[in-house]
Amino acid sequence: MEENKKTTTSVGVIEVPFEPIEVENSTKTKQTIHPDLLDPNKSMWKPIIVFLIPLMLSNILQSLGGVVSTMIIGQGLGETSLAAVSTILPVSFFLISLVIGLGSGSLVLIGQAYGAGKTNELTKTVDTTIKFSFLLGVVMAIIGVVFIDGILQLIGAAPTIRPEASEFGKIIFASLPLVFVYVSYTTILRGTGDAKTPFVFLLISTVLNIVLTPAFTFGWIGLPQMGLTGAAISNVLATLISFIALLFYLKWKKHVLALDRSFFRNLKLNLPILKLLIKIGIPSSVQMIAISLSEVAVIFLVNQHGExxxxxxxxxxxxxxxxxxxxxxxxxxxxxxxxxxxxxxxSHRLQSLLRHALGLNYLIGIVLIGVVYLFSNPILYWFLSDSSTVAMAHDVLFAVLWAMMIMGNAMILSSIMRGTGTVVIPTIIIISCIWLVMVPVAAVLSGPLGLLGIWLSYPISDIIMLIVLYVFYRYVWKQKQHGSLFAS
Incomplete structure (x- = not known):
């Protein structure tokens, strides 16, 4: 390869030049892509489901940890404490948006390097992603801890919940460097097709969180009764223990993505990898920030209707x-x-991948949403004790739950395009639908319809988002050639 040769990758409809990443003495990993994925004569159901099950269980476990914590807080500490936590969550999501976008960028790079069998690119991408995530976490932690009270005032949090929300938020924000690194690492592992290892250690984290939350919150087994502060501390401890265990496990297994001693000696970043990571990850980060800011706008509107x-x-x-x-x-x-x-x-397998993923989206959605509709009242009573609050939540749930399948369809379309390096236009579409449709509709409908009007903005924006994404996918993206971001 010529020394000064440049390549271009299609990002949206913009051709972005980048320097191909060349590594001396590059070696190959053992090709472990499931053969059914590459064989056009075979179905993708088996490899997708094998990968999906632990990934889905991981996400369900992650949600379960939040569900149990919310139940403990809502039933044990009261709805004021629950409102305090509900106010902090959109703010914390805003602060971690950058690392979520960065993880999306690393997912593309890791997946392409793994598919091509490039070991050196894998290890360098891991090293750079983790270090950059840690540095971002430090910055976001400082911002969150220092400005928490001003943030709560800015988003219109009720005065009755601000003291608890502030204490809870400071602990959550201070843990962001740990959270950033943990999220990035598990995302990287999944980029190689390994969804089982993150699942196992997320299971450990979830179990620890479920056990530690009531112990620290209510003062079990001789511990001091710490209330909402205890719930925050238990969450941080569970993440820390799980992450340390994950590091030791990967080292013991001599995993290709295990961190070696050189990682801990300095925070030097590989600039070519970082440059490419930022080019792919920043649009996703911008999207996540836009989504998180919209959630902050929504909680502001919700707060106007009372505790x-x-x-x-x-x-x-x-x-x-x-x-x-x-x-x-x-x-x-x-x-x-x-x-x-x-x-x-x-790349010829991308269309089959889309068909299989969409089929699973609607099959799973119909079953799961149907079950929640049938048992909606008992489910809501897990979190709430006041019957009038349950009735309010019930009306909202019925209005928006079905739209989760529409959202899933849009996310699958967007993710496949992102996996090929096309990130700019899907990002613009999603951000536009959020800020030009969802937020204005929520503001307008909140007057005549109250809380229900705010929530109706979600399915409206999801439907428009899916339509626009499909138009771009069908008439622009499908017409382009999609090549690797790494030099061959």
Whole structure:
């Protein structure tokens, strides 16, 4: 390869030049892509489901940890404490948006390097991603801890919940460096097609969180009764223990993605990898920031309707998070396989991947949403104790739950395009639908319809988002060639 040769990758409809990443003495990994994925005569059901099950269980477990914590807080500490936590969650999501976007970028790079069998690119991408995630976590932690009280005032949190929300938020924000690194590492593992290892250690984290939360919150087994502060501490401890165990496990297994001693000696970053990571990850980060800011805008609107509305919002969010996990898992799986196909020069399999992923999206969605509709009242009483608050949450849940399948469809389309390196236009579409449709509609409908009007903005924006994404996918993206971001 010529020393100054440059390549271009299609990002949206913009051709972005980048320097191909060349590594001396590059070696190959053992090709472990499932043969059914590459064989056009075979169905993708088996490899997708094998990857999807632990990934879906991981996301469900993650949601379950939040569900149990919310139940403990809502039933044991009261709806004021639940409202405090519900106010902090959109803010914390905003602060971690950058690392979620960075993880999306690393997922593309890891998947393509893995599909092409490039070991050196794998290890360098891991090293750079983890270190950059840690540095971002430090910055976001400082911002969150220092400005928490001003943030709560800015989003209109009720005065009655601000003291608890502030204490809870400071602990959550201080743990962001740990959370950033943990999220990035598990995302990287999934980029190689390994969804089982993150699942095992997320299971450990979830069990620890379920055990530690009531112990620290209510002062069990001789511990001091710490209330909402105890719930935050238990969450941090569970993550820390699980992450340390994951590091030791990967080292013991001599995993290709295990961190070696050189990682801990300095925070030097590989600039070519970082440059490519940022080019792919920043649009996703911008999207996540836009989504998180929209959630902050929504909680601001919800807060105007009083503490009861905020508590109902918190309960509905927990149910929706649980239902949408399989759809989000499918989107992530589709993105991983799309990246691997591009790396393995098998772009012809992308259309089959889309059909299989969408079929699973609607099959799982119909079953899961149907069950929640049937048992909606008992489920809401897990989080809430006041019957009028439950009735408010019930109306909202019925209005928006079905739209999770539409959202899943849109995420699968977007993820497959992102897996090939096309990130700019899907990002613009999603951000536009959120801020030009969802937020204005929520503001307008909140007047005549109250809390229900705010929630109706979600299915309206999801439908428009899917239509626009499909138009771009059908008439622009499908007409382009999709090559690897790494030099061959």
């Amino acid at each position: 009861q509305a905020t508590a109902a919002y918190g309960a509905v969010i927990q149910v929706l998070n649980f239902v949408q996990m399989p759809m989000l898992s499918l989107g992530m799986a589709a993105g991983v396989f799309a990246a691997q196909f591009v790396g393995a020069q098998a």
